[in-house]
Amino acid sequence: MKINEHTKGARNGRRGDDRNQDETPERGEWLLEAPRQRDGERSIHQARSHRPNLLRRRAWQILEAPTAEQPAVDGEETMGPKPPDDTTVNFVLDLVLRIGEVQMSSGAGASDVTATIIALTSALGLPHCEVDVIFTSITVTCHRGTDMAPVTALRVVRSRSLDYTRLTQTETLVRRIVRGNIGAEEAQQELQRITTAPHPYPRWVATAAWGGLAGFITLILGGSIDVALVAMVISAVIDRLGRFLNRYALPFFFQQVIGGLVATLSAMAIVSSDLLTTNKPTLVVAAAVTVLLSGLSTVSAVQDAITGYYVTAAGRTMETALMSAGLIAGVVLALKIALLLKMPLTPLPEVISSTPQDLPIIIVGSIGASACFALASYSTLRAMIVAGAAGAIGGAVYGALMLTDFEAVSSSAMAATLVGFCGGVLARRLKVTPLVVAVSGITPLLPGLSTYRGLYQLGVEPGGNISTLMTAVAIGLALAAGVVLGEYLAQPVRTGLGRLERKFAGPRMAGPMEPAERRLE
Numbered sequence: 001m002k003i004n005e006h007t008k009g010a011r012n013g014r015r016g017d018d019r020n021q022d023e024t025p026e027r028g029e030w031l032l033e034a035p036r037q038r039d040g041e042r043s044i045h046q047a048r049s050h051r052p053n054l055l056r057r058r059a060w061q062i063l064e065a066p067t068a069e070q071p072a073v074d075g076e077e078t079m080g081p082k083p084p085d086d087t088t089v090n091f092v093l094d095l096v097l098r099i100g101e102v103q104m105s106s107g108a109g110a111s112d113v114t115a116t117i118i119a120l121t122s123a124l125g126l127p128h129c130e131v132d133v134i135f136t137s138i139t140v141t142c143h144r145g146t147d148m149a150p151v152t153a154l155r156v157v158r159s160r161s162l163d164y165t166r167l168t169q170t171e172t173l174v175r176r177i178v179r180g181n182i183g184a185e186e187a188q189q190e191l192q193r194i195t196t197a198p199h200p201y202p203r204w205v206a207t208a209a210w211g212g213l214a215g216f217i218t219l220i221l222g223g224s225i226d227v228a229l230v231a232m233v234i235s236a237v238i239d240r241l242g243r244f245l246n247r248y249a250l251p252f253f254f255q256q257v258i259g260g261l262v263a264t265l266s267a268m269a270i271v272s273s274d275l276l277t278t279n280k281p282t283l284v285v286a287a288a289v290t291v292l293l294s295g296l297s298t299v300s301a302v303q304d305a306i307t308g309y310y311v312t313a314a315g316r317t318m319e320t321a322l323m324s325a326g327l328i329a330g331v332v333l334a335l336k337i338a339l340l341l342k343m344p345l346t347p348l349p350e351v352i353s354s355t356p357q358d359l360p361i362i363i364v365g366s367i368g369a370s371a372c373f374a375l376a377s378y379s380t381l382r383a384m385i386v387a388g389a390a391g392a393i394g395g396a397v398y399g400a401l402m403l404t405d406f407e408a409v410s411s412s413a414m415a416a417t418l419v420g421f422c423g424g425v426l427a428r429r430l431k432v433t434p435l436v437v438a439v440s441g442i443t444p445l446l447p448g449l450s451t452y453r454g455l456y457q458l459g460v461e462p463g464g465n466i467s468t469l470m471t472a473v474a475i476g477l478a479l480a481a482g483v484v485l486g487e488y489l490a491q492p493v494r495t496g497l498g499r500l501e502r503k504f505a506g507p508r509m510a511g512p513m514e515p516a517e518r519r520l521e
Contacts, residue, residue: 088184089126089151093140095188096120097155099170100138102195104157106167107300108435110309113138116174123178135315160297162377164436169194171433199378203243209376211236213294213443214287216368219361220395221449223283231287234266238288253326256292260330263288268338282452285331290448292327293476294373296320299439302480331455359399366395366444373443379436386423386432390441394419398445408450409471413478416442420486438483445479447472 096117103113110133117140121129132139141152173190176182182190199206214235215228223231238259245255267284301316370391374384394415401411423437454469 086151089142089144090153091188092121092124092126092184093142093151093153095124095184095191097138097140097153098191098195099174100133101155101157102166102170102191104133104138105160106163106435107160107297107439108167109300109303109307110134110312111304111307114309119178120174123180124184133309133312135312135319163199164374164377164379164383164433165200166194166197166378167435168380168383168431168433172431200380201375201378206376206378207236207239207243209372210239210291212372213369213376214291216365216372217287217290217444217448218283220365220369220444221283221286222358223287227283228287230270231284234263234284235288235291237266238262238291253322256323256326257330257333259292260289260327261334262330263292264331264334265337268334268343272343282456283449286449286452288448289327289331289452290443290446293324293446293448293451294443296323298476299442299480299483302477303484306481306484327451328455331452332458335456356403359396359403362399363392363395366391366398369444370394370440374436374440377436377440379440380432382430383432383436386427386430386437387440390419390423390437391444393422394441395444408447409474409478412445412447412475413482415445416479416482417486417489420483421490422486423483424487424490434487438487442479442483445475447475450475 099120100113100117103116104110113133114131117131117138118129121127121140121142126142128143130141130143132141135157137154137156139152139154141150143150170191173182173187173194177187211232214231218228218231241262242255242259245258264285267282267288270284296319297316298320301313301320304310304313304316367388368391371384371388374387379387397418398411398415401414402408406414419441420438423434423441427434427437450468450472454466454472457468458466
């Protein structure tokens with residue numbers, strides 16, 4: 001059957017008319033021009049938003065040839081965050097780096113320093129910053145979108161000092177900044193006043209506090225009053241000697257060597273002179289060793305390792321190991337000198353199991369030792385009281401567990417966990433830095449006697465056993481890990497601090513907590 005030519009032409013005409021109306025392209029017409037939308041139709045994206053998508057438009061200009069119908073891209077509009085000008089950015093980064101330096105030099109963990117800087121930059125108008133903290137430096141980068149280069153600032157942490165009053169005042173300043181009660185310029189002036197202010201107490205007060213720490217440690221170990229007094233004098237002399245050596249910038253490793261040497265030789269000389277009427281004169285050395293161990297950053301090293309800051313943890317661990325090695329070298333050298341001079345060596349004191357009657361003495365000694373450490377670290381009176389309470393808790397728990405079948409490592413871990421938990425719950429409500437409470441609370445539990453026993457066995461006894469020294473290392477790690485765990489368990493309990501305080505990033509000893517996720521928008 002033939003198709004009518006007129007009918008076919010009519011059909012073709014209608015097709016041509018339809019094509020003119022709809023502008024339907026043939027194959028190949030897409031290559032040079034963007035497809036035209038039909039009348040009355042709108043894309044889903046245009047129906048939802050009146051603002052064009054800059055990313056799609058830019059990608060379209062790259063992939064397709066420009067046409068007169070394609071809208072031009074606004075080159076002046078910047079994608080991403082719009083931070084303040086360069087001067088403000090540099091000023092804020094310098095401020096937060098100085099605050100992080102104070103925290104890092106005072107022994108705060110890398111996770112706490114990182115969270116503090118992120119909170120400060122967000123509060124001061126730089127919401128998209130990245131922080132990198134290692135043992136000796138802090139780096140902060142501020143991202144400024146896709147059209148502007150990021151700004152990076154770095155600050156080196158050159159000194160380490162125990163001034164908990166400075167740390168507490170800096171934390172108070174951080175709270176004011178986060179709450180919006182103070183601006184960047186005023187905060188810079190306040191930080192300058194804090195960092196340049198002298199210590200709140202004279203130096204001789206700190207020296208007396210270090211001596212008092214040794215005296216209370218001697219009482220905890222079972223020594224008498226005369227042994228405690230001798231330990232106080234020797235530790236005070238070691239502190240003044242270290243102060244003198246600091247003037248000549250002698251490295252701390254050699255200061256630890258000299259401290260262990262002086263403490264051990266002094267105890268041996270006192271034993272030779274028969275000035276003490278006790279059969280435990282070597283407790284003087286154990287107390288002095290505890291004092292020399294108390295300033296090490298074992299807690300911060302374990303916290304950094306747990307929270308994933310392995311580079312900083314390795315640096316702190318190396319520092320702690322090096323300082324301990326210096327102490328070991330000093331004690332062993334003194335024992336060798338005593339053998340050469342034929343000084344009478346008293347037998348190594350055995351670890352005597354405590355009795356219920358000794359528990360009050362342990363608690364009182366722990367209170368005094370914790371308060372003395374806080375005073376020697378230039379803490380405020382309120383911090384000293386809270387530190388003494390933390391020491392009482394730790395001493396009571398440790399003494400009670402030692403009355404049972406618990407070993408020293410397990411007892412130390414449980415006592416430190418409770419110290420960290422109580423410090424985490426109460427410290428901020430009492431406006432005290434939790435780091436002060438944690439470090440001061442576990443000071444009476446440091447393994448000074450176990451360390452000296454291990455060193456004595458290695459340096460004096462033939463074929464010495466290293467197991468005692470390894471036990472001392474295990475106790476130190478258990479104390480540090482217990483404090484971090486206790487502080488982590490205390491986080492959900494802080495219900496009365498408000499949303500801002502729960503998000504606050506300061507020296508919290510917070511355990512494995514990560515800052516909030518951030519992205520460029």
